[in-house]
Amino acid sequence: MTIILIIITTVVSVYVFQNPGLFNKLQLSPFMVVYRRQWYRLFSHGFIHADWIHLIVNMIVLYSFGTVAESVFDELSVQGIISHPKLIFILMYISSVAISSLFTLIKEKDNISYASVGASGAVSTVVFLTIFFFPIQKIYFYAIIPMPGILFGILYLIYSQYMSMRSNDNINHDAHFIGALYGLVFPLFIEPDLIFHFADQIRKGLN
Numbered sequence: 001m002t003i004i005l006i007i008i009t010t011v012v013s014v015y016v017f018q019n020p021g022l023f024n025k026l027q028l029s030p031f032m033v034v035y036r037r038q039w040y041r042l043f044s045h046g047f048i049h050a051d052w053i054h055l056i057v058n059m060i061v062l063y064s065f066g067t068v069a070e071s072v073f074d075e076l077s078v079q080g081i082i083s084h085p086k087l088i089f090i091l092m093y094i095s096s097v098a099i100s101s102l103f104t105l106i107k108e109k110d111n112i113s114y115a116s117v118g119a120s121g122a123v124s125t126v127v128f129l130t131i132f133f134f135p136i137q138k139i140y141f142y143a144i145i146p147m148p149g150i151l152f153g154i155l156y157l158i159y160s161q162y163m164s165m166r167s168n169d170n171i172n173h174d175a176h177f178i179g180a181l182y183g184l185v186f187p188l189f190i191e192p193d194l195i196f197h198f199a200d201q202i203r204k205g206l207n
Contacts, residue, residue, distance in 0.1 A: 001089050002066030006059050009119055013049040023048060027115045028101055028172075030108040042105070046097030046119045058119045065127045066093075072133050081191050092186055096125035100179030104172055121175035128153060128183030132198055136205030148205065156180060 016023040028045035032038045049055035066089075073085035082088055100121025108114040131139075135150040147155075157180060164173040187194045 001086050001093075002063060002070055005066070005090075005093060006062060009047045009049075009062075010055065010059060012047045013055045016048045017051075023117075024115075027117045028104070029112075029115050030105045031110065031112045031114070033105060034109040042098040042101055043094065045101070045117050046122050048117045049119070050117055054118055058123050062119065062123050062126060065123075065130050068130045068134075069126050072130070076190070081194075088190070092125065092129070093122050096122040096179055096182050096186075099182050100125065100175040101172075103174045103178050107174065116172040116175070118172070120172065121179035124156075124176050124179035125183035125186065128180040129186055130183075132184050132187050132194075133201075135198060135201050150202065150205075153180070153184075 012026075016026060026041065026044040026048050028041050029038070033041050049058065070085070070089055073082065073089050076082045077085040097119070101116075104116065131149040131153045135153075136148050138146040139149045139152040140146050157177060160173045160177040160180070163171070164177060187198075
């Protein structure tokens with residue numbers, strides 16, 4: 001499913017690069033969602049990107065962590081905790097596109113000029129789901145500095161919150177933050193007892 005999501009997102013993103021009218025119709029505009037009832041934008045914006053760099057970075061991260069997340073769901077299926085792991089993965093991803101944008105929707109609903117695009121919120125969900133299951137496993141910060149996933153997660157959340165408060169760039173840090181939190185709690189929607197798996201992994205890492 002990760003590969004399918006990457007293909008769909010890449011095809012749609014590349015297509016709208018050459019079609020600014022469609023780009024404007026698909027981007028997240030909280031004003032248009034709330035006051036024009038264009039609810040589809042909560043989902044469509046996650047499949048378009050601002051430029052090639054934005055697209056490539058998101059798709060590389062999605063591939064790296066999405067394949068791991070899929071293997072986790074497959075293992076949960078083998079253990080009898082869930083059924084239809086591919087369906088659960090895709091539902092998690094699609095729902096995370098919208099959920100990661102809800103705070104932005106409320107915050108910017110009266111700002112007619114605000115707009116955002118990209119899969120970053122959903123990708124954050126996938127990354128943090130893998131952190132939930134492998135909190136001690138190393139993640140390479142900026143592809144160079146190795147650190148335990150849980151430490152990376154804490155720094156990521158702090159950074160996203162800080163940058164959101166500054167609000168002086170064109171990145172939707174709120175979506176990153178909410179998407180990350182969704183990735184941490186999603187396993188508990190599946191099976192609340194999975195919190196003991198998380199705690200056990202942390203305990204083993206500290207020993």
